[in-house]
Amino acid sequence: MRDKLIQKMHDFLLRNYPEIMVPLQQKGEVTKYLTERIDSFGDLPEVLLQEGKPIHIVEEICLKALEQELGPSKFNYLVSVLLEEFEKEYYRWLGSGILTFEVINLIEDCTPYFEALAFGEGNDDNKRLRYAIIGTIQEYLINKQ
Numbered sequence: 001m002r003d004k005l006i007q008k009m010h011d012f013l014l015r016n017y018p019e020i021m022v023p024l025q026q027k028g029e030v031t032k033y034l035t036e037r038i039d040s041f042g043d044l045p046e047v048l049l050q051e052g053k054p055i056h057i058v059e060e061i062c063l064k065a066l067e068q069e070l071g072p073s074k075f076n077y078l079v080s081v082l083l084e085e086f087e088k089e090y091y092r093w094l095g096s097g098i099l100t101f102e103v104i105n106l107i108e109d110c111t112p113y114f115e116a117l118a119f120g121e122g123n124d125d126n127k128r129l130r131y132a133i134i135g136t137i138q139e140y141l142i143n144k145q
Contacts, residue, residue, distance in 0.1 A: 001045055001055065006034045008059050009066060016073040019104045037066060071120050078103050078110065081133050089141060110136050 010030065013021050024030045038045075041062055048058045082090040082103070093099040113119075113132040123129070 001049065001058070002038060004055070005038055005045060005059055005062055006031075008063060009034055009037060012063050012066070016067075016076055017070060018100050019075055019107045020070070022100075022104060038062075041065065074107050074110070074114055074119065075100075075103055077119070078106050078133065078137075081130065082137065085134055086137060086141070106137060106140055109140055 010021075013034075020033075021030065024033050045058050045062060048061065049055070053061075079090075079099075082093075090099070093102050107114075110133050113129060113136065117123075117126055117129040117132065119126075119129060
């Protein structure tokens with residue numbers, strides 16, 4: 001169960017939080033991080049299994065707990081803004097295989113706005129945040145030319 005949960009968590013984080021996974025990969029600390037996250041659940045997975053919950057439900061509960069701990073994905077938020085507002089750039093980066101790299105760079109540039117405007121659960125539709133992010137992306141694209 002533990003190994004399967006680690007793999008599911010790894011895949012989930014790669015898809016939704018690459019800004020966490022890429023630095024961990026560079027430091028060689030992915031396994032350590034995932035193990036610590038699993039350990040933070042304590043006996044919960046085993047207790048749920050003993051209660052008769054199916055494995056896929058236990059995995060889903062653990063992934064939801066991880067997602068709640070991390071908050072909404074800045075990566076997914078930026079990807080959606082890129083796709084809606086900068087579609088040409090989005091597809092160019094996607095086709096070049098650099099989308100993840102560029103979005104991680106954008107997260108760094110956008111972090112002051114994410115923090116100042118309290119990006120979080122229920123706040124991802126904040127118009128001020130969206131406009132600040134759009135402006136930051138425009139500036140990023142101008143500086144890349």
